[in-house]
Amino acid sequence: MILRNVMYFWREAWKSLRRNKVLTIASVSTVSICILILGMAVLMTVNAGSVMKKLESDVEMVAFLEHALTRSQISQIEEKISQLDGVKSVKFVSRDTALARLGKSYGNKEYDLKSTLGKNPLPHSFEVKARNPHDVPRIASKVDKIDGVYKVNYGQGVVERLFAVTKWVRAISLAFIVLLSLGAVFLIATTIRLAIYARRKEIYLMKLIGATDWFIRWPFFIEGILLGTLGALLSILLLAGAYSSLISNMGSVYFIPLVTGGPILGRLYIALLAAGTVLGVAGTSISLNRFLDV
Amino acid sequence: MLVQFYNVSKIYSNGVKALDDVSLKIERGEFLFLMGPSGAGKSTLIKLFFREEAPTRGQIFIASRSIVRMKRSEVPRLRRNIGIVFQDFKLLENKTASENIAFAMEVVGANPKEIRQRVAEVIEMVGLKGREKSFPGELSGGEQQRIGIARALANRPLLLIADEPTGNLDIDTSREIMELLFDINRKGTTVIMATHARELVKAARKRVILLDKGRVVADNPNGESIV
Numbered sequence: 001m002i003l004r005n006v007m008y009f010w011r012e013a014w015k016s017l018r019r020n021k022v023l024t025i026a027s028v029s030t031v032s033i034c035i036l037i038l039g040m041a042v043l044m045t046v047n048a049g050s051v052m053k054k055l056e057s058d059v060e061m062v063a064f065l066e067h068a069l070t071r072s073q074i075s076q077i078e079e080k081i082s083q084l085d086g087v088k089s090v091k092f093v094s095r096d097t098a099l100a101r102l103g104k105s106y107g108n109k110e111y112d113l114k115s116t117l118g119k120n121p122l123p124h125s126f127e128v129k130a131r132n133p134h135d136v137p138r139i140a141s142k143v144d145k146i147d148g149v150y151k152v153n154y155g156q157g158v159v160e161r162l163f164a165v166t167k168w169v170r171a172i173s174l175a176f177i178v179l180l181s182l183g184a185v186f187l188i189a190t191t192i193r194l195a196i197y198a199r200r201k202e203i204y205l206m207k208l209i210g211a212t213d214w215f216i217r218w219p220f221f222i223e224g225i226l227l228g229t230l231g232a233l234l235s236i237l238l239l240a241g242a243y244s245s246l247i248s249n250m251g252s253v254y255f256i257p258l259v260t261g262g263p264i265l266g267r268l269y270i271a272l273l274a275a276g277t278v279l280g281v282a283g284t285s286i287s288l289n290r291f292l293d294v
Numbered sequence: 295m296l297v298q299f300y301n302v303s304k305i306y307s308n309g310v311k312a313l314d315d316v317s318l319k320i321e322r323g324e325f326l327f328l329m330g331p332s333g334a335g336k337s338t339l340i341k342l343f344f345r346e347e348a349p350t351r352g353q354i355f356i357a358s359r360s361i362v363r364m365k366r367s368e369v370p371r372l373r374r375n376i377g378i379v380f381q382d383f384k385l386l387e388n389k390t391a392s393e394n395i396a397f398a399m400e401v402v403g404a405n406p407k408e409i410r411q412r413v414a415e416v417i418e419m420v421g422l423k424g425r426e427k428s429f430p431g432e433l434s435g436g437e438q439q440r441i442g443i444a445r446a447l448a449n450r451p452l453l454l455i456a457d458e459p460t461g462n463l464d465i466d467t468s469r470e471i472m473e474l475l476f477d478i479n480r481k482g483t484t485v486i487m488a489t490h491a492r493e494l495v496k497a498a499r500k501r502v503i504l505l506d507k508g509r510v511v512a513d514n515p516n517g518e519s520i521v
Contacts, residue, residue: 005403019388205384208344210373210449211401294346 005215013222016199023195024227030191031231031276032238034184039239039272041180045173046264052166056133059162061140061154062093065124069148074124077148081128084142086135091127098122123150134163181275188283192224196287207294216292220284228280232273240269295358296322296453296484297343302352304338304508312338314508316352320486322452325479327495327517328488330505336488339505340457343486344376345369357452374402377446377483379456383438385430391441392417392426398448416444420474436467443474447483454478456487460494468494 017024065077074092082090093101099120128143130136136154144152196203206216243265297320304313313335320326328336341347342354345361354361361372385394392413399409417423420440430438439459446454456475460468472494479485489495495502495517502517503510 004405008400201384202386205386206401208346208373208378209398209401210370212367212370215401215403 005218009218009222012219013226016195016219016223017226020195020198023191023198027188027191027195027227028231028234030187031184031228031279032234034180034187034235034279035232035272035276036235036238038177038180038184038275039235039268041173041177042268042272043239043243045170045177046268048169048173052169055162056166059133059136059154059159060127060129061136061143061152063126063128063143063146063149064151064153065126066148066150067123069124073148077146078126080146081126081143084139086131086139088129088131090129093125093127095120095122095124098125184279185282185286188228188279189286192220192227192280192283193287195223196220196284196291200291203291204294207292213292217285217288220288221281224280224284225277226280228276228278228283229273231280232276235276236269236272239272240265296320296324296356298353298355299342300353302342302349302354304335304342304347305350312508313342313349316505316508316510318503318510318513320484322484323479323482325476325485325498325500326487327498327500327502328486328505329490329495329502330511334505335508336505337457338508340455340486340488343453343455344373344378370402374449375452377449377451377454379439379442379446379454379459381458381461383430383435383442383462385438385441385445387430390427390429391422391433394430394441395445395448398445402449404449412448413444416447419447419478420444434467435463436470439463439467439471440474443471443478447478452484454483454485456485458489459487460489460491465493472498 063077063081065074069077078090078092081087099122102122128139130139136159137156140152140154143149203216297318299316299318302313302316303311305311316335316339328339330336338347342349343356345364349362352362356372357375364372386397389397395413395416396409399412404412413426417426420443422437422440422444425433425437428437430441433441439462443454443456443459446456454475459475460471463471468491475485475487476498499516502512502514504512504514
């Protein structure tokens with residue numbers, strides 16, 4: 001009984017898809033375009049997110065130490081910094097290393113900075129990274145209060161602006177994705193409503209003959225699932241093709257690090273496929289109930 | 295007693311009073327005409343039988359069961375016991391004659407073997423043997439209505455309701471359809487037929503209920519005084 005019904009539902013769904021070719025193509029394209037746009041938005045967001053994350057993770061502070069500290073005082077300071085809440089790593093940079101780096105940054109091996117200056121004017125310092133880049137200003141003010149620390153530098157001002165920008169970029173992309181999803185549900189529901197409207201007589205007849213609501217619903221749901229999944233598959237193929245050619249053509253040229261990680265993209269494509277299926281079912285159930293009320 | 299209506303009124307949400315205090319009884323095996331001018335309430339009365347509409351007031355029993363306080367989930371079972379024949383046939387154009395009939399059994403979950411047997415039986419009954427594979431568009435109006443009747447009979451209903459079944463047919467074809475309905479009635483199915491066709495009712499000498507402005511204005515056992 002149950003198995004027979006299941007077979008009947010699939011047969012009916014398949015027949016209806018084949019019989020109403022134009023509507024089928026319209027629905028599949030609608031889903032496909034919606035998912036494609038949604039997918040592009042998500043990809044952009046993911047990429048923007050990874051750029052943001054990279055920019056943020058570059059944020060660190062440098063704590064310059066006072067001159068004339070003993071070795072044990074220095075290691076005490078290091079201890080204190082690393083015990084602060086939210087500190088990820090503390091790295092000691094001796095004044096010699098700092099000078100060598102400075103020299104390197106001028107890029108001339110012949111040129112000896114030390115002999116020009118006569119003595120090394122740079123202090124010892126610690127490079128401190130926070131577990132969460134947003135904590136940097138808070139930690140910096142604490143580090144500043146430790147005895148023996150002369151000055152803390154983390155790009156004050158610039159960092160706050162960077163965080164404001166990344167916050168907005170994230171909020172806007174999220175809002176964009178939510179709006180697109182709503183639009184997609186609406187568009188798909190409308191298209192499926194057309195398909196159901198074309199069969200309203202059949203539904204009415206089934207109701208009068210004594211079919212249960214679920215008996216009538218199932219073929220439509222299966223249709224919705226098939227439409228949604230097919231549309232999503234199409235758009236994922238397009239999206240994956242376009243994105244991989246984008247990576248191979250542009251990835252090396254631009255400084256923007258495109259997300260190429262297989263697992264992230266794989267998860268995205270699976271999510272889009274699921275979204276297509278859900279959109280198909282949601283669109284169907286929104287549209288169907290009105291016609292079942294006989 | 296197959297059908298009992300007690301003081302049934304129906305007022306639509308737009309304020310139209312379609313039925314006003316209607317009471318009637320129908321025995322098993324009866325053949326009954328429902329007459330009256332357009333807007334008299336025939337369609338509303340018919341819709342109450344299979345609960346496409348629920349009454350505003352009053353009580354309705356079919357086979358001793360109240361259908362007024364019926365849950366939505368119980369309606370399909372009621373409808374499976376009632377066959378409906380429509381004026382415009384309501385056949386699915388993309389299904390053949392036998393598929394249209396089988397459809398009625400598929401939607402109530404009958405098994406394929408049972409469906410094959412019963413479809414052949416009712417096709418024979420309505421005199422359409424040989425036309426099983428034809429699509430509705432390839433058949434005459436009379437033949438299409440025969441499919442409609444066969445479909446209504448497929449699930450062996452207690453009650454057959456025909457809403458102006460000859461409304462779209464010429465007089466000779468109408469007579470043939472009437473003969474078919476009488477035949478079905480003789481085999482034991484209760485038949486209720488709403489119609490405007492006085493000629494047919496006159497010739498039939500069956501019970502007639504006359505509606506006007508939502509009220510039963512006459513109920514005559516052999517139709518003489520009405521037609």
